Amino acid sequence: MKKLTRYKRLAFHLPLLVAILLAPFFLPEFRTQLATLWLMIVLALTWDMTGGQMGYNSLGNILFYGTGMYVAAVITIGIAHDVGEYTSAFGDGVYEFTEAQYFIGMAAGLLGAGIFCALCALLVGSITFGLRGPYFAIGTLGVAIAVGELVSNWEWVGGGQGISLPVYPGDLEVGKVIFYFLFAATGTSLFVLLNWLYQTRFGAAINAIRDDEEKAEAMGLHTLRYKLATWSIAAFFVGIAGGISAFQLIHFEPLETAYQTINLGIFMVVCVLLGGKGTLWGPVVGAVLFHLFKEITWNYLLGWQWVALGALIVVTVVYFQDGIMGGLMRRKPPWFGVRAEGGEALPPTSVHESA
């Protein structure tokens, strides 16, 4: 029986892995699109770690995206040049980067972005995790907006003008494939990590915090420790994703691109709501559908795209609160291991009733 499920899993995961590996070669004109799709998946999965699994709806996760971009840029530039001189030159001087400097900068920059953002989450979290419910959402949003404003006034990193990274040294199409695989590797490793993490005691603890934090405290759980660890793992991956975006976009501005609270900052929440909060696959499914919807409306409904997006959000929030995976879970509980031995099988009324 166990062997059979293992084969079934393999039969599902293997083609998926092949599709992930081949996608950029079979759809060459969509390479950047596919890379952006992976970015959405990473952002949705990390948002769901706190929002869905732990019951802490952050509106400020974009903070780690923007910070990741800047950290990766500063590290990469700093390896070859003086950052202050580089940003104040506005393209006057010629700043060369060797191929080695580019790739070493990229590796160190992405890793540095992840680590720096994880530390930021510990610092910000130790203050904001005193807030609960909507106060946490607004508190984190406030931090993200404030940091964005501060960075846009910080001349050393380019101020409101933003900052530019060197262009990929070599064939730009190869560069697109590399960015795709960087995002895909980040997303896939995040998914594998979460698949394991949600089955450990750690996963049970953050679910307990979501269902009833006061009870969890009364039972002696180290609630703050779990909350900080969860957000900091999420921030690590968002930071790396931000770093990759920085290299992919080459030039970025602080408010429009890096700390874009109203675009990406909200999109990641919509992806999760659409796919199903608090489920492993929900954020992935939601990100894929959302990205398709967004690209289709942006191409064919230009002028009305924001209206369509707003309508999608309203319909999801009003009619499909459990999202796609949540709705499936309610209709087909056995698919998700909800059993009822000896008792009547009561389907769950809502996946996150108490959230």
Add this chain to the structure above:
Amino acid sequence: MSAIIQIDRVSKAYGGVAANKDIVMSVASGGITGLIGPNGSGKTTLFNSIVGYHPIDAGSIQFRGREISKLSVQKIARLGLLRTFQQTRIYRAMNGVQNMLISLPHRKMSMANSFTRHSRAEHERAARLLEFVGLYEKRWLRAGSLSFGQQKLLEFAMALMNEPAALLLDEPTAGINPTLINGLIARLKSVNREFGITLFIIEHNMRVIMNLADTIYCLAHGEMLAHGTPDEIQNNPFVIDAYLGAQ
């Protein structure tokens, strides 16, 4: 018997309302102590003070000889002093087994430990305790879909899973079907006798508490009115007055 919980001149006021005034009492180690009193007499406030839910205004609370009145809820729970809630609290979106497993004692658990899965022995222990409270058949159901009485039993089983030294129960029989109450009394007694867990129980049902407790304290208007054996309490004129309002 020595005291496991020692409460000395504890006071707690909400604004101008004195909920507890100079409470002195002790809970004997290994026994069953009852706490009764009319509605609004300060029973739940006293429970909340003991488990660190709010700071007390004055006095001292000791658990196994250690001052705990300044400690946080989590720290006190990890010392082995646990409470259940009057309004039952369980993890609603998780099933019975998950509720039990997350209730394992966290005093021994390190962060590295939390990245492992639950062992077979822990699953077996969860199943045994669910069997003990009569919820084994319902263990895979979402806890939120259980009836109020069943949730109460689940919360009790979760508390046992945590291996406490002392358990504070806030109205364990409230909302439970009268025919199930006798079974619950028997279980509480066996938990006390066989697992050696000290019980401290708030209860409104006089039949239940007289049957269970070996010492009873009675609160009225935030003050300790009387204490003694069930017989002494039943015949104490002050207690009768407090309940019948003859004063």
